[in-house]
Amino acid sequence: MERAVSEVVRETARDARRDAPAPVLRLEGVGFAYPGAPAPALDGVTLEMAAGEGVALLGPNGAGKTTLTRLAMALLHPARGTVTVAGRATRGRAPEDLADVAGYLFQQPEAQLFERTVRAEVAFGPRRLGWDEARVAARVDAVLAALDLAPSADVHPYDLPVPRRRLVALAAALAAEPRLLLLDEPTAGLDRVGRGLVERAVRAVRASGVAVLAVTHDPGFAVEALERGVLLAHGRIVRDAPLDAVLGSDPAALPLPPAAEVARRLGLASASLRLADVARELAERCRAADARDKFPSS
């Protein structure tokens, strides 16, 4: 009996290896330099992302974060090494050749908005992939509702405030049901409500198996929506670890979100950096302190 169990365990492990899905994104030894630039933008970058993973791509301005996302969407091609998205090497491929597997949000949403209405913009990707109109319409409605854009469906994207254009571009990126979502500063300029919408959308697509790689300087967004931190400096990956180990390691450059910083300094036992979890711990501490004040032990 015991032997049987251990055999099952071994077989299961073997099956898991054999059936382990290929990583959604794989960079191996990637180097890239812009023409005329004094130093390479990326140098020897190796990174793998599995389905459903959420990676925050961190680092100072000019570290190579945006370049990495451009390589992952086949907008740029590596000078050295390979980039593979959902099993397809990007070499010889253009972004449209990855349109069914990769969705992206540019740092400047204007770079990707060209339709006359929000609805047409969001429907563009699915239509290009040949979906039937009923499926397109249902998907577009669902995505617009998730990002609170339904009231703006018939508006020209350029008639919206800049931050809301970012939500439109995110909706367009989500619409074609990508397996890999590449986001460049998805919360920049958004108000509290907008940030919440983006955080919820990212958590929801990750739960459905989408891998999300987000360039961000917003540690609050990172801890609410992602869990792994990849730190770039001068084109190289210098740290790749759970976010709670990466954020706060160098408070001047990579601060924790303020609520998590408070928790750390207070010694709260919260296992999570997310605001709701820290708030629960804080509420318990304050209740305990109140109780001590009312019923002094000595």
Place this chain on the structure above:
Amino acid sequence: MSAAPSLAPALAPALALEGATFRYPGAERDALDRVTLALEPGRVHWLFGPLGAGCSTLLLAAAGLAPRLTGGTLTGRLATLGADPQAAEGRRALAGRVALVTPSPALQLSGIGATVFEEVAFAPANLGWPIGRIRTAVGEALARFEVAHLVERAPAQLSGGEQQRVVLAAMAALAPALWLLDEPAGALDAAGRRRVAEVLREEAARGAAVVIASEDADLLVDVADRLVVLAEGRVVADGAPRALLAGDAIWTEGPGSTSVAALARGAGLAAPHPLTVAEGVARWSAP
């Protein structure tokens, strides 16, 4: 005996709006709705409101771009540094004195400058400054935003954060009397955000009027002298930032507050809330 008249005349407002109302073409409601404000030299004014509140529109109107470029109608009175930014004469008077920083640095770059130096020198050159003055101003401005090393690079090839620093430097080179900034740190790293905060204080100390529209309460809580809260085009609160941010009304009727105030509310604690990490730690540390 009558009181001696003050030797210092009251400072003329850098930006004055009286019943200013603006509507974009085809819009169903006013983007600015009877806004009356007087914003002063030497102070940092923070416009804060949810998306669509009118903060960005106010900056565009003050810069003379709305309605001139956006279309739409502006009624009421609006004076920028005492001039009418809609009139050709006013725009001439304001040239080089008003710095507008939009939230889209890639779109704001002139596209003409082959190098960062040329980009930052573009406006001073157009104002006819002598080359020696231009060189000094460009060098100082790039150093202030920590991008002096990029001076020979092509602006289009820079990262988004680097472009945002270049745009800020291009405006700083003008030593403007009025700053109009819309989410100027959205692409910046932690060090860049702190630098922007420091420069805004330096510019106010120099006597410039600073007006910044931003959702970044954690950055601005210790930068702004005055907080103007907008909602649906109207001024709904106007006063000392800390008092407004520590209360609950700014959550129920406005855009919210800092992350530490959000934490306090999330824990169900009573206002006034601490606003910064240091204040939160001080408040909640066990005695």
